[in-house]
Amino acid sequence: MKKTSNxxxxxxxxxxxxxxxxxxxxxxxxxxxxxxxSLLVPIAVNIMLAVSLNLVTGFLGELTLxxxxxxxxxxxxxxxxxxxxxxxxxxxxxxxxxxxLLCGGLMAALFGFLIGVPVLRLRGDxxxxxxxxxxxxxxxxxxxxxxxxxxRGLSKIPLYSNYTNYTVVFxxxxxxxxxxxxxxxxxxxxxxxxxxxxxxxxxxxxxKISHFKVKAFVxxxxxxxxxxxxxxxxxxxxxxxxxxxNKSIEILVIVVLGGMGSIRxxxxxxxxxxxxxxxxxxxxxxxxxxxxxxxxxxxxFNNSKIKEGLMMNRTFRKLGKKEA
Amino acid sequence: MALLEVKNLxxxxxxxxAVDGFNITIEEGQLYGLIGPNGAGKTTVFNLLTGVYRPxxxxxxxxxxxxxxxxxxxxxxSGVGRTFQNIRLFGKMTVLDNVKTALHNRxxxxxxxxxxxGPVYRKKEQEMTDQAMDILKVFDLDRDADTLASNLPYGRxxxxxxxxxxxxxxxxxxxxxPAAGMNPNETAELMDTIRLIREKYHITILLIEHDMKLVxxxxxxxxxxxxxxxxxxxxxxxxxxxxxxxxxxxxx
Numbered sequence: 001m002k003k004t005s006n007x008x009x010x011x012x013x014x015x016x017x018x019x020x021x022x023x024x025x026x027x028x029x030x031x032x033x034x035x036x037x038s039l040l041v042p043i044a045v046n047i048m049l050a051v052s053l054n055l056v057t058g059f060l061g062e063l064t065l066x067x068x069x070x071x072x073x074x075x076x077x078x079x080x081x082x083x084x085x086x087x088x089x090x091x092x093x094x095x096x097x098x099x100x101l102l103c104g105g106l107m108a109a110l111f112g113f114l115i116g117v118p119v120l121r122l123r124g125d126x127x128x129x130x131x132x133x134x135x136x137x138x139x140x141x142x143x144x145x146x147x148x149x150x151x152r153g154l155s156k157i158p159l160y161s162n163y164t165n166y167t168v169v170f171x172x173x174x175x176x177x178x179x180x181x182x183x184x185x186x187x188x189x190x191x192x193x194x195x196x197x198x199x200x201x202x203x204x205x206x207x208k209i210s211h212f213k214v215k216a217f218v219x220x221x222x223x224x225x226x227x228x229x230x231x232x233x234x235x236x237x238x239x240x241x242x243x244x245x246n247k248s249i250e251i252l253v254i255v256v257l258g259g260m261g262s263i264r265x266x267x268x269x270x271x272x273x274x275x276x277x278x279x280x281x282x283x284x285x286x287x288x289x290x291x292x293x294x295x296x297x298x299x300x301f302n303n304s305k306i307k308e309g310l311m312m313n314r315t316f317r318k319l320g321k322k323e324a
Numbered sequence: 325m326a327l328l329e330v331k332n333l334x335x336x337x338x339x340x341x342a343v344d345g346f347n348i349t350i351e352e353g354q355l356y357g358l359i360g361p362n363g364a365g366k367t368t369v370f371n372l373l374t375g376v377y378r379p380x381x382x383x384x385x386x387x388x389x390x391x392x393x394x395x396x397x398x399x400x401x402s403g404v405g406r407t408f409q410n411i412r413l414f415g416k417m418t419v420l421d422n423v424k425t426a427l428h429n430r431x432x433x434x435x436x437x438x439x440x441x442g443p444v445y446r447k448k449e450q451e452m453t454d455q456a457m458d459i460l461k462v463f464d465l466d467r468d469a470d471t472l473a474s475n476l477p478y479g480r481x482x483x484x485x486x487x488x489x490x491x492x493x494x495x496x497x498x499x500x501x502p503a504a505g506m507n508p509n510e511t512a513e514l515m516d517t518i519r520l521i522r523e524k525y526h527i528t529i530l531l532i533e534h535d536m537k538l539v540x541x542x543x544x545x546x547x548x549x550x551x552x553x554x555x556x557x558x559x560x561x562x563x564x565x566x567x568x569x570x571x572x573x574x575x576x
Contacts, residue, residue, distance in 0.1 A: 179439045182438065182439050182440065182441050183438050183439055185441075186433075186437070186438035186439075186441070186445065186449075187424075187425075187427075187428055187431075187432070187433065187438065187452075188435065188438045189438070190417070190421055190424060190425040190428070191425060191428055193414065193416070193417055193421075193425075194414045194417065194425045196416075197413070197414035197415050197416055197417060198412045198413065198414055198415075200376070200396075200408075200412060201408065201412035201413065201414065201488075202414075202425075203376075203395070203396035203397050203400075204374060204396055204400060204405075204406050204408075204412075204489075205400055205405070205425065205426040205428070205488060205489070205491070205492050206397050206400035206401050206426075206428060206429045206492055207397060207425070207428060208397045209397070261416070
């Protein structure tokens with residue numbers, strides 16, 4: 001037992017170091033053109049969004065369609081903080097950005113709590129519809145508020161997290177993935193998964209269902225909020241329209257394709273599905289068609305004998321024991 | 325004083341009185357059987373005792389403390405564990421994790437440790453794993469610790485459910501048809517296991533069963549339920565020879 005968990009730690013460390021090294025080499029060696037360097041931060045953001053949505057959809061087993069709502073709350077909160085503090089030089093830039101990240105996450109978590117408590121009694125399709133509505137309400141509210149500058153959106157947000165600061169983004173992304181991986185391998189994680197597998201049995205062994213449902217919602221919203229802050233400080237301008245239900249669906253597609261309840265799957269799917277539209281740009285008219293074909297191919301692969309065969313392979317099995 | 329005292333328990337679903345005027349007194353350490361024809365309300369009694377349903381009438385006390393109005397999670401913490409007639413395991417989790425989940429309220433650590441996996445986490449997780457493995461060993465499930473619960477054969481799933489209920493450290497264990505779907509060999513093995521855990525963990529057991537051989541073999545006291553009301557109570561020999569009981573099961 002102990003040996004497996006040790007090996008797993010090394011495996012994670014190796015993956016982190018190697019992926020960081022690859023990104024560094026690609027950037028420093030000028031191996032990427034502008035089109036691809038601008039994808040680095042969106043990849044990290046999508047990984048964070050997918051992994052945090054997986055917490056609710058994959059591990060708690062509740063379908064939600066309002067993840068972009070939490071992301072937008074984080075994005076706007078963070079952007080407003082750095083616009084008001086960073087520029088007037090009340091705080092040095094790193095401190096302003098740290099504060100923006102924290103407040104963005106916390107504000108999203110607060111909304112996660114507010115939406116989590118009343119919708120606890122709902123499940124399945126009903127919960128999906130309510131969260132969909134929540135996302136749209138957030139969008140409309142942001143659209144009509146003075147402080148968020150309405151439909152014109154916020155612009156000239158300092159670019160604290162664009163690709164030149166990829167180290168910061170990388171660290172935050174890794175911390176998010178690790179935090180959620182760790183959570184799922186702890187007593188709270190087991191409680192959350194037990195609710196997914198059988199809520200009546202979970203209650204019968206003393207798990208407070210509502211408590212853990214809200215908890216999962218809040219944690220998920222927090223990390224989505226942080227991802228939103230990174231997003232805002234990468235593109236430099238925010239428009240309410242960006243965070244519509246299409247964005248929520250996009251994240252959900254990543255989670256479903258990566259495999260419900262598989263963090264590793266979410267990460268891989270997030271990378272592929274962020275890069276894919278850019279790779280297909282050359283094909284012009286066929287782009288969306290090819291995109292759909294790739295989605296179907298990934299889905300088939302997910303349930304195929306090939307993947308099963310890979311999983312049965314000695315080395316792969318050892319590496320992925322906990323997650324598969 | 326009796327461990328479990330139920331007086332005049334009743335619940336109605338709409339106009340139907342599923343359980344009516346049910347009484348039961350179980351002494352500490354007893355192995356008690358609850359039997360009755362299909363639809364008699366046995367599982368409903370279990371659901372009332374564990375807080376899944378709220379009784380419309382009557383009182384339930386465990387060791388002098390009231391259980392009526394408490395939720396299932398709270399009742400579990402007060403010391404009542406249960407299994408289900410239709411197996412309810414955490415299918416996508418491993419056998420070991422199923423039992424570790426049940427240790428949730430017995431071995432704890434902070435939220436921060438959940439995220440950081442520091443020394444406290446490692447120590448407490450090890451403690452949980454050790455405790456869980458001990459329980460699994462009793463049921464001979466330790467060799468399957470890393471198997472997904474849904475991949476276990478049926479008989480072993482039943483055992484895992486009992487193991488999981490035991491992990492919550494109950495004083496009273498409710499078993500809902502533990503031998504359902506088992507062959508005679510498995511049933512015999514199960515009887516031994518039930519006797520063993522009763523001695524090893526010093527717990528009181530209330531079980532629902534249709535298998536008369538099992539009931540007569542291990543229960544010290546029986547209550548027969550029919551149409552939601554108590555038909556007869558007593559030792560297995562008395563009850564199973566009671567003409568009223570024979571009529572209820574076989575007809576006139």
